[in-house]
Amino acid sequence: MTDTTAEDEFDHEEIVTPRVQRRMAPIVPAQNIAGRALISVIAIMTFLSCLTLGAVTLVHDTAAVWENQISREATIQIKPAEGLDMEAALEKAAAVAGGFPGIVGTRIVDREATARLLEPWLGSGLDIDELPVPRLIIVTLNEAYPPNFERLRIALSAVVPEASIDDHRTWVDRLVTMARTTVTIGVAALALMLTATVLSVVFATRGAMAGNGHIIEVLHFVGAEGRFIATEFRRHFLLTGMKGAASGGLAAVLVFIVFSFWSSRNLATPEADQATALFGNFAIGASGYGGVALIVLVIGILTAATSHLTVIAYLTDLDTRQTDS
DSSP states (O other): OOOOOHHHHHHHSOOOOOOOOOOOOOSSOOSOHHHHHHHHHHHHHHHHHHHHHHHHHHHHHHHHHHHHHHTTEEEEEEOOOTTOOHHHHHHHHHHHHHTSTTEEEEEEOOHHHHHHHHHHHHOSSOOGGGTTOOEEEEEEEOSSSOOOHHHHHHHHHHHOTTEEEEOSHHHHHHHHHHHHHHHHHHHHHHHHHHHHHHHHHHHHHHHHHHHSHHHHHHHHHTTOOHHHHHHHHHHHHHHHHHHHHHHHHHHHHHHHHHHHHHHHHTTTSHHHHHHHHHHTTSOOHHHHHHHHHHHHHHHHHHHHHHHHHHHHHHHHHHHHHHHHO
16 A cells, blocks of 8 residues: 655646636726616606607597598588477488488487587586577588588578588688697607707717726727727617616506596596597507607617717717827
């Protein structure tokens, strides 16, 4: 049996040297006060942009409904007069309109419906027989072959002189014009908000570079390509922009859901009926939610692209100053 010395044992032992890996510090600093402030600014801008887009979508859809109603319906109005049998006059006017070419149906607005129309202004419990209230007949038109309204007016006047027909074109055209103007203003406001977001990213990027300018200059002068440095900034600000944009977009979606829920719960009230007639049911639909997602994506991409271009411009200016000196 042979004895082994400590030196022999040491010679036969495997020497394991632990490898210590140092984590490379990022060029762009981790989330700090400036980064959190930028996320808040982007979230607010995205929230306002999404609200603007939702309002534009509601107005645009409502204007489309108004234009569609022009081609579908008209209204015959019969004014009360001394000795006029209103119910008989309504039946006569409905019969004349129902047999006129280009009209596919008529519907007399009954007393209860007439009282509900006047309720927001005159209150509940109305007795329309005691008031000189005109009565209405809803006329459904043939969209492909609309009637000749001038001939229809003459035919109605011959049977019921107190009757007049309104195709709604005058006031609906005004509302549509107002809606289109509102849409134009909304799109302009949306563009301004996106521009403000881009400018905020520019200033935030320059601030980040001001705090790390010596690192950028050293990396650039030792051979790091501008694309590498710009990629680091782009990745950082893309994540920052998506965080802020997603937060603002989610808040806007919650606002739309709350308004849509409120509208659906108050459909029976006269106030909700008037609001629905002007703005729809406050539901922006799939296209509206798709627009919100698109704005979130666009703001994230703009944030990344703006930071990338800003870094490239900074490095180009740095090279120019180095060459001049």
